[in-house]
Amino acid sequence: MPGSYSIAVLPGDGIGPEVVEATVKVLEAVQEASRGLRLKLRFGEAGYNCIEKYGTNVPKETLEMLRETDACLKGPMTTPEKPGAPPSAAVTIRKMFGLYANVRPCKSLPSVQSLSPNIDLVIVRENTEGLYFGEEFEVSPGKGIAIRLVTQAASERVARLAFELAVKRKRHVTCVHKRNILRITDGIFREAVFKVAENYPSVSVDEVHVDAMAMRLIKEPERFDVIVATNMFGDILSDEAAQIVGGLGLAAGANIGDDYAMFEPVHGSAPKYAGKNKVNPMATILAAKMMMEYLGETEAAEMIQQAVIEVLKEGKVRTYDLGGKSTTQEVGEEIASKIMEISS
Numbered sequence: 001m002p003g004s005y006s007i008a009v010l011p012g013d014g015i016g017p018e019v020v021e022a023t024v025k026v027l028e029a030v031q032e033a034s035r036g037l038r039l040k041l042r043f044g045e046a047g048y049n050c051i052e053k054y055g056t057n058v059p060k061e062t063l064e065m066l067r068e069t070d071a072c073l074k075g076p077m078t079t080p081e082k083p084g085a086p087p088s089a090a091v092t093i094r095k096m097f098g099l100y101a102n103v104r105p106c107k108s109l110p111s112v113q114s115l116s117p118n119i120d121l122v123i124v125r126e127n128t129e130g131l132y133f134g135e136e137f138e139v140s141p142g143k144g145i146a147i148r149l150v151t152q153a154a155s156e157r158v159a160r161l162a163f164e165l166a167v168k169r170k171r172h173v174t175c176v177h178k179r180n181i182l183r184i185t186d187g188i189f190r191e192a193v194f195k196v197a198e199n200y201p202s203v204s205v206d207e208v209h210v211d212a213m214a215m216r217l218i219k220e221p222e223r224f225d226v227i228v229a230t231n232m233f234g235d236i237l238s239d240e241a242a243q244i245v246g247g248l249g250l251a252a253g254a255n256i257g258d259d260y261a262m263f264e265p266v267h268g269s270a271p272k273y274a275g276k277n278k279v280n281p282m283a284t285i286l287a288a289k290m291m292m293e294y295l296g297e298t299e300a301a302e303m304i305q306q307a308v309i310e311v312l313k314e315g316k317v318r319t320y321d322l323g324g325k326s327t328t329q330e331v332g333e334e335i336a337s338k339i340m341e342i343s344s
Contacts, residue, residue, distance in 0.1 A: 002037035005295055008069040010062070010089070013047040014269030015279045015328075016075030022281035022332025023073065023288050026307075029336035030292070030300045033343030037300055042069060046089045047077035048269075057089040063096060071291050072262040075284065076269040087134060090255070093262055094127050099255035100154060101161045102127045102234065104266065105290075106221075106241035106251075110313045112322065115244040118222040122169070123241055124162040125234020126189075127255060129154050132231040150185040150230060155192030161256065162193075162228035163200040172225035173197065175207040176233055189230055210237070217241055242266060249280030249321045252287035254294065261294050263287040277327040280319040282308060285335060307338035 009024070011017040024041065031039050044062040051057060057077065066072055072093070079088035086092075093099065102125040108114040135147040159175075166173045175193040177186040190207065197205040208216065210233045216223075217240055229237060242251035248267035255262040265283030273279050285308060292301035311317055317334040318324025326334075 002034045002297060002300065003295070004038035004040070005071070006040045006042060006069040007291070008062075008066050008072040009041050009043045010046040010072065010074045010077075011043065012075030012077040012089075012269060013049055014076060014078055014271040014274045016047065016077060016269055018275075018277060018328045019265060019279060019281040019284040020073070020075040022328050023284045025329075025332045025336045026285050026304060026339065027288055029339040030303055033303060033339050034297070034300050037297060046074070046093075048080065051080070051086060055086070056092075057086050058092045058096075063093075066093065066097070066260075071260070071294060073284075073288055073291060074262050074264040076265055076267060078269045078271060090262070090264070091132070091134065094255055097260040097262070098128075098257040099260065099262055100127050101125070101158045101254075101256045102238075103161075103165070103254040103256060103290075104234075104238040104241065104251065105286075106238070106245055108245050109250060110309055111315050112246040112250065112312060114246060115218065116222045119245055120170075121221065121224040121241065122165060122226050123234055123238040124158060124165065124226060124228045125238065126154055126158040126229070126231050128231075130231030130233075132235070148182070148185050150188050152188055152192050155189045155230075156196050159193040159196040159228055162226050163196055163203055166203045166226040167200065170225040171203045173200075173203055173205045174213075174224055174227045175205065176210050176213045176227055176229040176237065177207065178210050178233070180209065186230070193228060213237060214240060217244060238266070247321055248283065249319065250282050250286065252283050252285075252290055254287070254290045256294070261291070263291040263294070277329060278320055279328055280321050281328050281332050282335075285332070303339050303342055304335075306342055307335045310338045310342075311335050 011020040104123045108119045129149045133149040179186040251266045253266045289304035317326045
């Protein structure tokens with residue numbers, strides 16, 4: 001039987017409130033169609049708009065709300081780039097809740113331009129260390145140093161999640177690194193992945209240097225299943241992977257820890273489009289689908305996935321990035337309508 005869940009919703013900045021509004025319509029339709037599923041949506045503040053008001057991207061009240069919920073749906077948020085600015089809301093939440101794995105599916109969808117019709121891979125990136133650890137110093141004018149932190153414990157932890165995912169998929173893990181140059185840090189990561197691999201004899205494991213991986217994602221993306229990488233390498237590769245199956249408007253991501261998870265579209269807040277009701281909400285809607293999977297509501301997740309596929313197949317309701325003229329809210333309403341049709 002479907003359960004009852006408390007969901008934190010952070011609309012964010014720029015186009016965030018619009019894509020989240022469309023996604024809420026879809027979640028309301030799923031709740032109605034599931035007959036027993038209960039989603040208590042709790043809205044909170046976070047993002048660029050909070051900095052002047054609270055001095056941080058994520059106010060204390062929002063963090064307290066997150067602790068009281070089962071999962072978080074986060075809209076895109078603007079992160080200031082100037083030195084000394086607060087860290088991004090995503091980084092703050094990842095650190096606070098130990099969300100050590102970023103999971104980014106990359107799958108060919110119907111009626112969407114893709115390099116191959118058979119792409120179905122997932123990039124799992126370590127989420128707490130690497131160059132994104134965020135410690136930088138200017139040791140003298142014009143000379144800066146950044147710390148690239150890689151530990152065996154964190155590397156093994158994210159590797160285990162990658163192998164657990166592979167067991168449920170095509171049983172193939174590819175370890176991406178640059179150990180020939182970054183011999184210590186990437187050496188630690190590579191050895192941790194292969195150590196974990198010993199506990200998964202049914203999963204094949206190989207390794208590819210990150211520069212070669214960037215090429216092979218273009219040349220032969222259908223050959224990969226689960227790709228595991230350090231923080232920055234995984235971030236770059238996952239954006240590349242999103243583009244080969246239709247772009248960031250369809251790319252969803254999960255930030256997963258042992259006790260909590262946050263789900264979000266991987267695109268930015270696109271301030272120039274704010275308030276224009278024109279951007280594609282499917283990435284956020286697919287993030288909600290991943291959230292339902294995380295909560296164990298596989299039927300609800302399948303409803304969302306199937307509704308998105310049906311809308312794409314029909315091709316009548318599409319935003320500008322997919323060659324259409326539909327609005328953000330029209331796409332949300334159409335997917336919600338499809339969910340009701342599927343359930344009837």
